[in-house]
Amino acid sequence: MSFIFSSLDRKSNEEQVQFDNRISRLLPVLAGRVYFDIRNYDNATGELNVYVEWDDELMDKLHYRLSSGGYYVKATIKQAYEFHELKTGLPVYMKLISREGRIYPYRTYTMAFGRPYSIEFGGGMLIPFEDRYEELGCAAAEKLKAQVQGCSRKISLNGSQRICFNGSQQIGLFGSQSRYLFGSQQGYLFGSQGRYLFGSQRSYLLGSQSRYLFGSQRGYLLGSQSRFIFGSQRGYWLGSQSRFIFGSQSRYLFGSQPHFMIVGSQQVAADEPKYNGVFPMETVTEYWSFMPPEWQIINNARRPVEKKGGNARFGYGLDLI
């Protein structure tokens, strides 16, 4: 890769306009790998949100780094299933363009079934599918394992089982930087039971072009292409250049209970969350630990281990017929 990407550097005797011209005339380069999971298919829009592992070396050459989430390919239902069933990632190709000596992505696409599929940025929701990382051969699979182990050692900043503070180990997983915090099965900044360090399979991972945000079930963390604008109507976590600022409406993050405070990259747990009629975090997908056991008719332990097929988006329990 370095052979190709080295040509993305401006030579000492190269004028800016020459550099711009040269880059803009380059053939597409291999930019990473893209992974698919049917849970991320929106039947209404035909958009299959994808998880992309970008080539770090290329990212360093671009004017801004790209996020792992927020991208989609257009696909029919049939194609979406075909992508899902690939059980591997596909190479991502990128046509570059240069302006004033700065390199930007111009076209991004992958090749499948004999034709190109454009990979577009929509800032949309991505349900992370960590459960398939290993099967798909994602580079993140190994890191995820390490993170889970790392997380279990880092739990209990305040003795709470649910608190997990990020460490530098998390940096590489999505190509982000150390100042970012990661959510977990319980939410987005909080680990739970040491099982996941960031984002459960049901959480959403959303990115911005230059910053990484981790969202939740229905996209409460949304990224955009602008590094200064995070969130949207549905985004209640805001990020700034070097730190997170949380909650334009704090109850969406923490309910009415200010159990957690986050300042810069520091996470402080005030006390153990307890249910008092309002769930502490509006965006969590796993409410179990916030729901009193007596309210749960079926708890985790009684649920079958294997997947029974289907999900909320496409109906569920379909294999029971």
Next chain:
Amino acid sequence: MQDYEILTMIMSALMWRKHNGDIWMHGDRIGLEYIDKLGISHIWNGGLDEIAVPDKVPEKVFWAAGKLYAMEQVTMPAVMVDLDLIIWKDIKGYIKNTEICAIHREGIFPDVYPEKEFFHMAEDYKFDPDWNWNVFPVNTCMLYMADDEFKQYYIESAFDFMEHCRETEENLCHMVFAEQRMLAMCAEKKGKIISSFFPSSMDIEQQDIFTHLWGYKNILKFNYKDRVAFNNKMCRRILAEFPEEEETIAKLNIARE
């Protein structure tokens, strides 16, 4: 109705009868006549009950208001089940000690459950100040209520909301507020605990009690091959479990091989 919807509806009723007892179908006159015309009205051994939604409830906005008016006719305790939901097991043991029970709660997603300022209401309508807007809505594809007095309070609140609504176009937020969010608010106000089989819709894939066709209907609608496969599977299952319905199924116009 599509053939796969009819088969699911039949399976839902038969399976309920098998495991959980008698079942009634509530529908408007057109719906019940359609059921009768299909020759499947005997499936609902409790009978068919007609409901009428008042004209002052905007039909386009409150397209599922029939569920609420059906509840009005039924004395609790009872379970309300959507037509596209199949319950494969006896759930009496699960729900017997609950006050209100559903399959799962829903998050307060602002594009589905907006703030009260969003609602287009008559000037004389006032939201109950005691309602807590932070409680999580309840998905009511299956809903059990033990207390008839509470049911009355809930549906009257919902009727009041729907009848004072001045919206004529928006057909999601207003509907789910009356149907799902208001239930949680009313329950909280009355001190009722809502139990749910699962905390959220995203936890449902690992279970073996419910089949909910839900968004899969869209896939079946636009994929003939999947539709035929689904119908085949459903017919086989119905005939295996309820061979007495062979003639009923044979009379239906079903796409299958």
